[in-house]
Amino acid sequence: MSDKKEYKPVTVDKLIPNTYDLGNLATFDPNPLDNDKLKDPAQLEEYLTSVTRDNVQLLINQILSLPVKSTTDTHGSSTGQDSTMTLIQLPDPTTILPREKGIPKAKAPTKWEQFAARKGIKAKPKDGKTVYDEETGEWVPKWGYKGKNKDLDSQWLVEVEHKVKNTPDELIDPRTLKRAERKKLIQKNELQQKRNLKNLL
Numbered sequence: 001m002s003d004k005k006e007y008k009p010v011t012v013d014k015l016i017p018n019t020y021d022l023g024n025l026a027t028f029d030p031n032p033l034d035n036d037k038l039k040d041p042a043q044l045e046e047y048l049t050s051v052t053r054d055n056v057q058l059l060i061n062q063i064l065s066l067p068v069k070s071t072t073d074t075h076g077s078s079t080g081q082d083s084t085m086t087l088i089q090l091p092d093p094t095t096i097l098p099r100e101k102g103i104p105k106a107k108a109p110t111k112w113e114q115f116a117a118r119k120g121i122k123a124k125p126k127d128g129k130t131v132y133d134e135e136t137g138e139w140v141p142k143w144g145y146k147g148k149n150k151d152l153d154s155q156w157l158v159e160v161e162h163k164v165k166n167t168p169d170e171l172i173d174p175r176t177l178k179r180a181e182r183k184k185l186i187q188k189n190e191l192q193q194k195r196n197l198k199n200l201l
Contacts, residue, residue: 010061012054020062023093027059063088110196 019028029051037047067089109117116123130139141147 008053008057010057012058012061014054014058018055018058020059021093021095022062022066023091024095024097025059025063025090026095027055027062029055063090066090111199112196 014029014031016030019030020026021028033051034047037043069087069089071085071087115121129142131142132138133140
């Protein structure tokens, strides 16, 4: 007696061909089910498993007929070695699926948005969160970690700004003054956010 496991064939014959939505990894079987087997508790589980297996096999056959692309990438590798990935390009879905969650409700306008609407003030277009650094030749963040607004912190020689000349701040390190200005701005923004939240409640 052989212990070798017997595998089912990869080809499946259907009286009525299945339809597919490969973009959603779905197949639709129009063939009617056998009522006698559905009513028999002894055959029900095995019959449904068999039908499901055949449909999954047909779906896999269709997926493997799609264009294949291989790529070499080191991202996510703990060893740092190149790993080849085989990717299958799925087509666009054809079945419209319902939303998991309801359509989000429109947010109430903030105090500033209400003021801007009354005065006819238009919002300025956003110009992105990065800026080109000519010294390094790279795009860097405008603010935050390693932001362009912190360039002054890394310079060994800093010119004293005209606005602080002949004032008590003239003798304070300009880097320290810039850091203090950033902290004041952050505190101001946080306070304004709290006020806006109170107005919404």
